[in-house]
Amino acid sequence: MPNSASTADESTNSLIPIKKDFGTSFAFNKAEESQFDIESLREELKELSSELKSLHQDFNKTNKKNFERDFDLLFLPTEGKFYPDGRKSLMIRYLTAVEEKILCNEFLIKTGRAYEFLMQNLIVDDDFDLSSLLLPDFQAILMFLRSTSYGDKMPFEYLCAECHKKNEHDVLLSSLRFKDPIQTPDENGLFYITLPKSNYKVAIKLLSYKDAMEIDKEVESDFFFYVDDGKQEKIRRTVSNKTIYNIQSINDIENRESIKKAFKTISKFDSDVLSKFIKECEYILDSKTDCECEFCGNIAAYNFNIGREILSLPPSFKESIIEEVFLLFYYGKGITQSEASQMPVYERRSLLNRISREIEKKNKAESDAHSAANRKRA
Numbered sequence: 282m283p284n285s286a287s288t289a290d291e292s293t294n295s296l297i298p299i300k301k302d303f304g305t306s307f308a309f310n311k312a313e314e315s316q317f318d319i320e321s322l323r324e325e326l327k328e329l330s331s332e333l334k335s336l337h338q339d340f341n342k343t344n345k346k347n348f349e350r351d352f353d354l355l356f357l358p359t360e361g362k363f364y365p366d367g368r369k370s371l372m373i374r375y376l377t378a379v380e381e382k383i384l385c386n387e388f389l390i391k392t393g394r395a396y397e398f399l400m401q402n403l404i405v406d407d408d409f410d411l412s413s414l415l416l417p418d419f420q421a422i423l424m425f426l427r428s429t430s431y432g433d434k435m436p437f438e439y440l441c442a443e444c445h446k447k448n449e450h451d452v453l454l455s456s457l458r459f460k461d462p463i464q465t466p467d468e469n470g471l472f473y474i475t476l477p478k479s480n481y482k483v484a485i486k487l488l489s490y491k492d493a494m495e496i497d498k499e500v501e502s503d504f505f506f507y508v509d510d511g512k513q514e515k516i517r518r519t520v521s522n523k524t525i526y527n528i529q530s531i532n533d534i535e536n537r538e539s540i541k542k543a544f545k546t547i548s549k550f551d552s553d554v555l556s557k558f559i560k561e562c563e564y565i566l567d568s569k570t571d572c573e574c575e576f577c578g579n580i581a582a583y584n585f586n587i588g589r590e591i592l593s594l595p596p597s598f599k600e601s602i603i604e605e606v607f608l609l610f611y612y613g614k615g616i617t618q619s620e621a622s623q624m625p626v627y628e629r630r631s632l633l634n635r636i637s638r639e640i641e642k643k644n645k646a647e648s649d650a651h652s653a654a655n656r657k658r659a
């Protein structure tokens with residue numbers, strides 16, 4: 282799903298603003314690079330590298346954590362109401378080139394393996410059962426990673442409801458909150474409803490992120506039929522399956538096959554009641570934002586879809602990652618390839634920007650000296 286306003290019927294992928302940031306201030310492109318005398322450049326960089334090393338140490342000092350990689354504590358939207366140990370927060374490592382490369386792989390993204398890898402690699406708490414990670418908490422982790430790696434601003438495009446022109450709007454990820462469910466869970470994190478027609482007592486659980494991935498894998502065009510008051514109805518298998526994933530038990534029976542069987546016998550009326558109830562049990566990201574159209578000035582609220590795609594990188598970005606890691610290793614003497622690969626994205630880019638500024642400064646000083654010498658000679 283591309284990032285788009287839900288009211289817009291046309292949408293465009295907004296790519297992560299990768300090169301924008303770092304490209305504007307970084308002085309080299311390949312053509313320019315070849316003009317440099319590598320030996321003299323090396324000399325200059327020797328000086329620069331000691332400066333960089335201390336900068337690197339500063340970065341580590343400010344984090345003051347004796348772990349191999351920096352991390353942060355993230356408070357979970359579900360606030361400990363659903364995990365057996367009442368867990369309210371998780372320690373999350375920052376994104377590095379190691380994960381970025383995985384996120385460039387379309388196959389791994391499509392199959393969900395990329396996100397599994399991400400969670401395994403980035404959740405520090407090793408006593409946490411990853412398969413139990415709930416969908417809203419997973420979403421919060423993705424937003425945290427996106428915000429701390431590529432900036433808090435997320436650009437979206439939407440079509441103005443009044444003049445239908447395309448607008449761009451930035452949403453601040455850190456400002457978004459999840460709305461609590463309307464229904465209240467019991468002490469085990471389950472929601473109960475008794476269906477009006479069948480009288481089934483159904484226990485509803487929140488979806489885990491793995492459930493969500495499984496649901497996405499279901500084929501959309503797949504329908505199944507059932508009989509309601511003697512009339513044959515058809516509904517999309519995806520819709521029904523999503524509901525199945527949400528059901529913990531029917532009449533206290535937790536066996537999956539029995540649940541599926543019982544579920545197939547319920548009427549459309551009960552099914553609708555159940556779907557509505559499940560919606561009221563969900564945590565929903567409140568992304569509604571007032572936007573002013575830059576063409577007609579119309580102010581309206583738009584809902585922006587924020588899903589897994591906020592962290593999927595274009596395959597072509599892999600080249601840039603390799604290049605950035607190499608440049609940091611090459612110009613930041615003392616930083617190994619492996620250190621550059623395992624450096625948080627924001628840190629890697631800050632250092633590259635810093636190197637770039639220093640090189641620009643040196644180039645300018647050099648060309649000023651050169652012009653001065655020429656003037657003297659003239």
Ligand SMILES: [Zn+2]
Binds near residue numbers: 443
């Ligand atoms: Zn407008």
